[in-house]
Amino acid sequence: MNEISLDFLTILLPSYLFFYMAVSLYARNKKRLLNRVASLLMLTLLFYFMGEYVKTALFPQIERELVLYWNGPMLLLTISSSVQLSVLVAGLNCQRVKRLVILVYAAPLLSHLAMLLIYSPKELYHSKADGSSPLHPILLLFAVSYVAVYLLSSVAISFLAWLTAKQVRRKKLLMNLILSWLLLFVWILFVTSLLFLQAATSEAAMALYFTGALLWVVNLRSLVSKYDFLPRYRDLFHNLFQSAPTAIVLLDMHGNQKEMNPRAKELFGEAANTNSPIRVTQCLFFDDHASLAERWEEYQTKREAGMNWEMSLRVQNHDPLNLIVSMELIDGTDAEEGLLILHLTDITSLKETQRRLIESENSYRHLAYHDPLTGLSNRMAIQEQVRGKIAAGERFSLVLIDLDNFKSVNDTFGHLIGDQYLQHIASKLKQNAKPGDILGRLGGDEFVLLIPYRRSEKQVYLDVKERFDSIxxxxxxxxxxxxPVSFSAGISVHPDHASDMTTLLIKADEAMYRVKRSGKNAIAVHANGVR
Structure with missing residues (x-):
């Protein structure tokens, strides 16, 4: 899974859920203390998750400050409000309990403040290369202890209320809450144990914490729909469609569009404003050009809880867009079949940047291995090719080519014409190349040709002569x-004449200079005469 998808699933998506649950709870009955406390719990979770996102994705350079002065207090407020929520659900509203609730909030916050006063920030939080917890052992023990004690207190309070409850509906609600708290406690204890035993890195542990919190919220949402303890689904997510920075589309289980937020309408453009609703699944395409509509039955068979893909959005009169599409299933209630949430994140600009980077990398790679004047392989590329052939035990011939009288061309017509002359030679060499040949320019007016070994040195000579006569x-x-085009060339054979590139070049160079001394415009094989 790429980095964008991981941040979305573990941080942003839970944050959206917490935000809309908090807003809906407060708006439904802001005079009721139970609603206000539940809203506070969701908001503190939201602020904690957003703090993690800022720390990991936006400003890692202030990680220590965010953990100590923001995330820590938010976590403590979350577990404190969970205790108060359990107290309110249990119906414990006497004055003594109210004073105890104040202490529940004050104790962890004051303890945290004391730690900040006693120890320096660097002592309390220090990143470790071995992947263990960056928190000071005392601070980590303090945090884990409060989380464990408060979660178990929530379980105990809910359990006592369950024992005294008489209504079956209320008993079911309290039992589900107890199981929810217990599972969350066990999960946190399990992940923390992995962290203490160094069986998981801090990053992996944080991802596991996020996963547990997300599952806990999904379970809480199930309680909302079954027992009407919190607002209904549509009220809960109403503000999401108006303010979410990502495009969100609601679909029924058959893939038909039910609702689309303003950001999604921007992506779909004019098609979203037509009287007849568009079929969203027919506008989203995978890399193999299959639409989401064509894969719908396959998704229905798998019925996975959540999926995400990179897809393209194709709408008439609009350029295609690259998207990350995340699909989340919302289980149906007694009255509803269920809904699917599509989150569409536009990554077109990121993909374009990636494409340009790849093109730049390919361009630099080409420049690193090719001669910029002729486009032939350069010395580095030829050396790699020769090493590869030698390592494979291949038999081949190396032809070193030197142009005759090239200096007089430069002196008479200038270097610009000299460059064009070299390009002309390179073009003719390429035209006369055969399958299996490797052609390169070593520098100046020197070229090199690697050809598969023929039946004999004579055959090699005749093969090269045939090419040069044509050029x-x-x-x-x-x-x-x-x-006129005139060459002096020397040939060496691997492994007959040498077993390494340097010696092969020396042997070919010696043969080529015998040609130069004998009148030029000829070919010589190492250890043989000029021909």
């Missing part, structure tokens, strides 16, 4: 002046 028949013209 020599195509002279270079400049300002109606003909410049």
């Amino acid at each position: 020599a028949a195509s002279p270079f013209y400049v300002r109606q002046t003909m410049i």
